[in-house]
Amino acid sequence: MDGDQIGTEDFFTVAGKRFRSRLLVGTGKYKDFTETARAIEASGAEIVTVAVRRVNVSDPKQPMLMDFVDPKKYTYLPNTAGCYTAQDAVRTLRLAREAGGWNLVKLEVLGDQKTLYPNMVETLSATEALIKDGFDVMVYCSDDPIMAKKLEDMGCCAIMPLGSLIGSGLGIQSPVNIRLIIEAAKVPVLVDAGVGTASDAAIAMELGCDGLLMNTAIAAAKDPIRMARAMKLAVEAGRLAYLAGRIPKKLYADPSSPLGGLI
């Protein structure tokens, strides 16, 4: 899907809300909340993912994410990271909705600890429960075009196939599948997970996806703030290249200078 355009302004719409930045970032793995806040700022992201965890009741005065990353400025997207069953995921997001007061969530139900690959059976089951309960579900999923379509048909507001395994930095391993998912989808498709560096982000955007979600590639870079900026530029560059329309690949050369008038 191309995304909507008004003049030179390019944005995508999810759950009825417009977002100009096509880069969504996670808030985990940073050295402290100050670094988190600076990296998010540099990334230009408008949506940030957050996890739901127990409050440390023995030391409730510990700094909280909300004190550094303003939920009025950024759209918090609660996730279900660490959930391996539909039941746990639904329970977590019901708590998230109560904590935050909004319906937009990221569902991810993991299949195993070594790969963190999505468990699609549990994901489908959780999706059904959440949609019934009025949630706007952005769903992390396998890069299977049939599964992606199924999730869209069930009512998910965004489909988020993995580029490669979470935190792996292996980039877009199945560009053909991602492309097939994008072509079939009527809701935004965002590549979630696997980006290692800026070129991976550009490749994903050049495939025509509506956005990109990443965390480790920025947070675990040697200089997260600089990498956040690199990702912002890469997402913009990839998007522009997609809209501009690349030249076809050819086997042989095609001279850039005119042949007429050669001495």
Added chain:
Amino acid sequence: MQIVLNGETRTVAAGLTVTGLLAELGIDARKVAVERNLEIVPKSVFAATALAEGDRLEIVHFIGGG
């Protein structure tokens, strides 16, 4: 009476409400969600919800995550 709070047994005053518990713990009620015996306790009824012996409570908030 005893309750289980975030997985740990804790002794609290009989009749304590959710609002009372959060105040006792020094937790800002606006920044958390509370689950009691697997049911969400809406913020609007924190003050009216009295805890009972053996209640299992979860108090959660948003932290950094991907």
